[in-house]
Amino acid sequence: MTTQVIVLNGGSSSGKSGIVRCLQEVLPDPWLAFGVDSSVESLPAKMRGSKEGITFAADGGVSVGAGFGALDAAWTEGIAAMARAGARIIVDDVFLGGPHSQERWQKALAGLAVLWVGVKCASAVAEGREIAREDRVRGMAASQAHLVHEGVRYGLEVDTTHTEALACAHTIAAHV
Amino acid sequence: MTTQVIVLNGGSSSGKSGIVRCLQEVLPDPWLAFGVDSSVESLPAKMRGSKEGITFAADGGVSVGAGFGALDAAWTEGIAAMARAGARIIVDDVFLGGPHSQERWQKALAGLAVLWVGVKCASAVAEGREIAREDRVRGMAASQAHLVHEGVRYGLEVDTTHTEALACAHTIAAHV
């Protein structure tokens, strides 16, 4: 069955966004890309930094409230609906809830052909990239590097520690 | 019936984005915002500037190809699905196809309570704001100012020529 949705899961600064852009380049058909960043940007500003919404602590910790959860569930349903309407979709996410985060997507994407991709990166390398990009709260890379992969099952894993985004994208594209 | 979706239509630099952010602030419940910009950002880079995708001409003209149309239709379905899943949604769009653009949304949003809002702005003022923001191709404001409203029907119209975004948002919020 032809892949309809590619879900990339990895910690902050693991290199997901670069892989997504390279995938959009190397895959012959057009794929729409949606990520956790665009999801957060669609929220009201007042929910970014509130208990009900999503909070980025100074130490890199991320907390989400009930209000965010409900909106996020609706957002996930919408992305699934785009795939059912015929669009090829790439999603990048940070499974802060590990296997529970994956189940949420599995339910929403039921009946669709999904390729689950783990994007790994050595914690120290991800931390260095966090410093080099400077648009992230420090500490997110380190606190998420292992956490987001615990108990999650993949069809494919890539590791950006020593492999460029374009090479990772070619590996993934070969499995689509 | 309580409004579930607010659709703002207006030309480039008419002030839609500012109104959307103010609406998210003044409406008591959390509303998710999606716009034509985020839709274009989800496309592969190679479709921005290609015949199949979306092209921004040097004179401010915008052309969309068949490939873009199919993806855009799926995107629209997904936004509608988010609303059906319970999220309150604000959409801002540029109805380059006038009433045909509106029909596309009407079909996708069938059964949902929609508030249609026209965002108008005197062409010369929108042109000036296009210069002041500098992140847009020149000429889009002028070429779209009237075009996008022809034959479109609204529940409410606001005009940003002499009215601030926050005041427009309060007017809209009073109709939700």
Add this chain to the structure above:
Amino acid sequence: MTTQVIVLNGGSSSGKSGIVRCLQEVLPDPWLAFGVDSSVESLPAKMRGSKEGITFAADGGVSVGAGFGALDAAWTEGIAAMARAGARIIVDDVFLGGPHSQERWQKALAGLAVLWVGVKCASAVAEGREIAREDRVRGMAASQAHLVHEGVRYGLEVDTTHTEALACAHTIAAHV
């Protein structure tokens, strides 16, 4: 004497940046633009948010430390040197220190023909625009609206409360 430097002073969200971009468009010669934002961006990330550097409080207050002051003084000297080397320069700043901030620039720009422009905006309007743009800490507009103009002397004042950036730029250009 022909103006060599234009210094715009105004509170956050008073509309300085838009005026600067319009000035660069309407002035016949090319002018280089530098602002308080680009100055802050040149700092190490670790000085943004530190006592030594510059701090943006949750209530919109801005504090600067001794370390920032020294670097800022050198930056100011450099901008003056660009003007002495023949470049036409537009600077936008927020005179948090009122007349002391102006004196600092007056010393650095000694011997150059400077047009001092006050950019005013009704506090409530600037606050609304702060909400509409959403990339600023809330409260900066209100706390700075009057403060930055106290005791400062201008060659020209513009008010963006009811006047568009492009019109303000034409007014300023007529004085150059």
Add this chain to the structure above:
Amino acid sequence: MTTQVIVLNGGSSSGKSGIVRCLQEVLPDPWLAFGVDSSVESLPAKMRGSKEGITFAADGGVSVGAGFGALDAAWTEGIAAMARAGARIIVDDVFLGGPHSQERWQKALAGLAVLWVGVKCASAVAEGREIAREDRVRGMAASQAHLVHEGVRYGLEVDTTHTEALACAHTIAAHV
């Protein structure tokens, strides 16, 4: 003599910006960073894309006109003046003119202690990173990778092909 200015030269997508941010982090004193990007941003919009100013061709070629050259020379003088006023400065540039670009900086920085750093990256790797970042005209990485280093003399060279930005920054910091 203590280094007062660090000049990094490398092609587009060779990783200069990441190294600069890491340098600002690992160097114990605060250093101000200025780059070719911030220089271009200070230009009037009408000079970006004009014969007089700077042009980015669809194939990745970059051309600069006489108008740009004069402003750029003044900008360079200003950066040197900041260093003479006591600020530690990191500059990143793309020596499109090879040794002539270096001479321009050497003249401006005369009398200051400068560390010249070559930032190299295998052309194919830089091309891949250009795809992964997507905010650059395609082809710049490939066309500049070797060109900018021809005839240029360095105190130190780093290569980002297999070395992370943070590690490169530590190497440079050890020479300051």
